[in-house]
Amino acid sequence: MDDKLTLIKVFAGTSSQGTVLEELPAEYLSDQKFKLCASPGLALGLAKEDTIKLHPNGDFELIKHGGNFCIQIYKEQPIKEKIEAVESIVKKELSGSLDGFHNGSLAFTAPISNGFDATNHTFNKIRDILEAEYYYSNIYKDPYNFEDEELVSWARDLD
Template identity: 40%
Template structure:
């Protein structure tokens, strides 16, 4: 029997009002408050598809183990017109996946084993066809610290 995919609200942060902001993500429950992410997030930072997380109260979480993927969050000025072209480029250059798409964002998961140089080349080729698009890694830098210090989880 296949694992049952459910959704879980993870804490993104707090709004200026002080209210919590959540992102609802697909997960597989592993028991004891642990979950495997089945897609990379568009807002939550520090995790990617395949990571095992432990969730505490109000959606706060910690990473138990990494799934080996980098999360790429691409911010769009206008909706994607040809998703098949992006998916094709992604699968030809790297074994990656499109995990999320809205009118303003595209979220990708790419195995870190491809190497950052190859990943960044592919992303640059993808956004070259998306006028005004900008991107960043969702789980490569320590955003709680300074946003520029590498997490270095891929070195372990």
């Protein structure tokens, strides 16, 4: 294993027990800077291949967008065969990946070069298979303010 690969903990929200941190595989670059090796299933504003600066409390700053959408789906007790089917679809149609699945939270990566139309087309199929809605978790300027739908600059420039 490459000695630059590690697990980092990023801020994913708060619960009644306090701060929620999500563990993600990342490549250590330098000076608390990391390149993500997977899209998160809980944390918002990040995707696979993004470069971030990580603070000790789990807060992060996005240094460089990695060129991917992070799409999250929550489905209680999904059927294994359906998970395998949607993993195959996202890989075949978008050259994307299912980066993680834990406690009903699925994290997908899809290159932004596919654009919104093709990505929506594919994830509409996935939504129908899983019977669960999908969410672009890294396209909003303020991802934790669900009332604010202002897109980040790279997302405004697509399609």
